[in-house]
Amino acid sequence: MEVFSKGIHRALVPIDSHMENIAIVELAESASSYRMLTQMDLLRFLKAHASEPELRGVMSHSVSQLGGVTDIIFGVTHRAKVIQAIKCMRTAALNAVPIVEASSGLREDHSQLINGKGRKLIGTFSSTDLRGCPISEMQSWLQESVLDFTETLSASPSHTASTQVTSPRELVACRGESNLAEVIDKAVTKQVHRVWVVDQQGLLDGLVSPTDMISVTRASLLSESS
Structure with missing residues (x-):
């Protein structure tokens, strides 16, 4: 989540490694295979688990309140x-x-x-x-x-x-007061990498990207655990 919250869109993840307590470089070298993980994969996971206790709080907050809107x-x-x-x-x-x-x-x-x-x-x-x-x-x-x-x-x-x-021509948009769960659902369902933020008159107010969605989710989880 940290990597994707910094704007990285996809990453190779080593799998089938049975070694523990080793450096990441060594872990990558010891893996027999890899899988490509994307921001959208992570958003699908968050969408599927949005109702779980650990995520319920952040998912119920508006994207504006969370600071997830790029203006x-x-x-x-x-x-x-x-x-x-x-x-x-x-x-x-x-x-x-x-x-x-x-x-x-x-x-x-x-x-x-x-x-x-x-x-x-x-x-x-x-x-x-x-x-x-x-x-x-x-x-x-x-x-x-x-x-x-x-x-x-x-x-x-x-x-x-x-x-x-x-x-x-289809507009995938939300309002600043839309909650994070709704915005993630729009991005995943419509398979888009940006959800435009508009006001009541349909005037452009900003956008929410997958990086924004993941970043505010991570920040909230870290805040709750500290």
Whole structure:
């Protein structure tokens, strides 16, 4: 849990080792096999055991109360082109960005990332979406707006036949007062790596990532044990 609470998404875990009281390096070398463990695996475990006494307390608290909401959030407007969004995400090392409504009263550069906080959330543009994009159509889609792209992709037969649980247009969101158990359930059920936080008007207020979920859970468990 400590490793995943620091932003590591996956780790090889040595198994079938019968040695005790040895250093981690020696343990890894003595193992006959390994298993890949991911943040999502840990979230599935937490979801399955959320009602147990050790977890019941932290799971009942809101993500806002636990300090699990990241409120610095960069996004793109719905008028940004796909190629522009890809370049922005690559530069900022982001795997996904929220698509927010462009301002009607301000002139803004749709080719750049913007502060999405307080903007109307209307979608998500993720690098995962590109996996469902037919290569033959990719070149023409690069000049579409990110919003049109997600709509087109959702209607694409190749995307419909894919195993993705969540449509690019589907918003997986919660409120700041949503409890941790609810947010983890959304992430696991929809198989997403971010849950957007919105207010009553649907305006973007932040996000909760798997790292955030695991970090606040670990902090709470350590606090209770000390």
